[in-house]
Amino acid sequence: MPQKGRFIFDSRPGKEAELKRLTLLNEYYRPFMEKLFKSYEKNSREREKPFKKIIDIGAGTGYTTLLLKFFFPYADVTYFDSSLDLTEAAGREITKQGCTVNFLKGDLDSFDFSGTYDLVFSRFTLKHLYDPPAAIKKMTGILDPGGRIVLMDKDVTANIWYPAFPLYRTKYMQALNRYNRQTHRGGDSSVGRKIKYLLSKNNIVNITVEALQTSLTGPENTLYRQLYIGVYENLLPELVEAGFITEDDAHRDITALREFLEDTNNLAITFDFIVSGIKE
Numbered sequence: 131m132p133q134k135g136r137f138i139f140d141s142r143p144g145k146e147a148e149l150k151r152l153t154l155l156n157e158y159y160r161p162f163m164e165k166l167f168k169s170y171e172k173n174s175r176e177r178e179k180p181f182k183k184i185i186d187i188g189a190g191t192g193y194t195t196l197l198l199k200f201f202f203p204y205a206d207v208t209y210f211d212s213s214l215d216l217t218e219a220a221g222r223e224i225t226k227q228g229c230t231v232n233f234l235k236g237d238l239d240s241f242d243f244s245g246t247y248d249l250v251f252s253r254f255t256l257k258h259l260y261d262p263p264a265a266i267k268k269m270t271g272i273l274d275p276g277g278r279i280v281l282m283d284k285d286v287t288a289n290i291w292y293p294a295f296p297l298y299r300t301k302y303m304q305a306l307n308r309y310n311r312q313t314h315r316g317g318d319s320s321v322g323r324k325i326k327y328l329l330s331k332n333n334i335v336n337i338t339v340e341a342l343q344t345s346l347t348g349p350e351n352t353l354y355r356q357l358y359i360g361v362y363e364n365l366l367p368e369l370v371e372a373g374f375i376t377e378d379d380a381h382r383d384i385t386a387l388r389e390f391l392e393d394t395n396n397l398a399i400t401f402d403f404i405v406s407g408i409k410e
């Protein structure tokens with residue numbers, strides 16, 4: 131059965147640029163992730179129940195998997211992703227760093243996990259999956275009682291823009307929305323705010339929510355701005371190839387987005403939600 135969802139890397143035109151973007155994204159988020167993993171490491175030590183089996187779902191480039199191995203060196207850490215290209219790239223990087231990690235390649239929708247885990251982690255994957263509520267059910271299903279789940283994702287409807295979001299009502303946005311609808315890609319760009327509720331419906335308790343807000347127009351945030359614009363730039367070849375927009379129209383709209391974000395008088399704030407809890 132063909133894979134469903136919004137981030138099917140291997141068949142994506144222009145995937146090299148997206149791989150580069152994902153690598154830069156890891157650099158950008160690294161300090162935050164280190165702080166986050168360190169807090170769980172301290173927590174697990176103090177509870178005298180260190181994590182033994184960890185899985186990183188939709189692990190992509192494998193950088194978060196590597197960090198997990200670094201913070202939890204005695205745990206059995208598993209990388210899981212549906213993309214062959216990304217699994218191979220992650221495999222090369224992890225070997226280069228001299229780390230040992232298990233690799234599982236599969237589609238979360240249909241994969242039959244043989245084991246369970248005491249830490250299930252997933253970053254920036256949930257919103258791309260065809261059916262995020264079903265994905266949360268699956269992720270909590272492989273979590274041991276007493277184990278921790280940590281999900282990190284965005285919510286585009288939480289973003290604050292002033293003046294209005296520059297892609298609003300543009301040909302680009304119309305094309306992207308039509309593409310998502312007509313090709314039944316599922317997913318949910320507003321999933322961030324829903325994670326807490328969805329976890330609570332799947333026997334997860336003691337849920338904490340952290341919202342990380344970042345300004346896209348801050349003069350110091352060049353890298354974050356580029357990462358954000360890159361999402362739209364890297365989707366462009368796919369939209370053009372599928373016949374939903376011309377390259378000229380798409381470039382024009384993306385240039386307007388870039389100009390908006392480079393104007394420090396404008397306001398553009400985005401949110402990442404980091405939601406975590408324990409299985410009953």
Ligand SMILES: C[S@@+](CC[C@H](N)C(=O)[O-])C[C@H]1O[C@@H](n2cnc3c(N)ncnc32)[C@H](O)[C@@H]1O
Pocket residue numbers: 133134135136137138139152155156187188189190191194210211212213216236237238239252253254255258259260
């Ligand atoms: C935006 S990337 C995030 C990668 C990584 N977690 C990070 O934060 O850099 C989304 C990842 O989810 C993977 N993915 C998408 N659909 C999937 C599915 N159905 N099952 C497993 N992995 C999937 C993609 O291959 C990709 O690596």
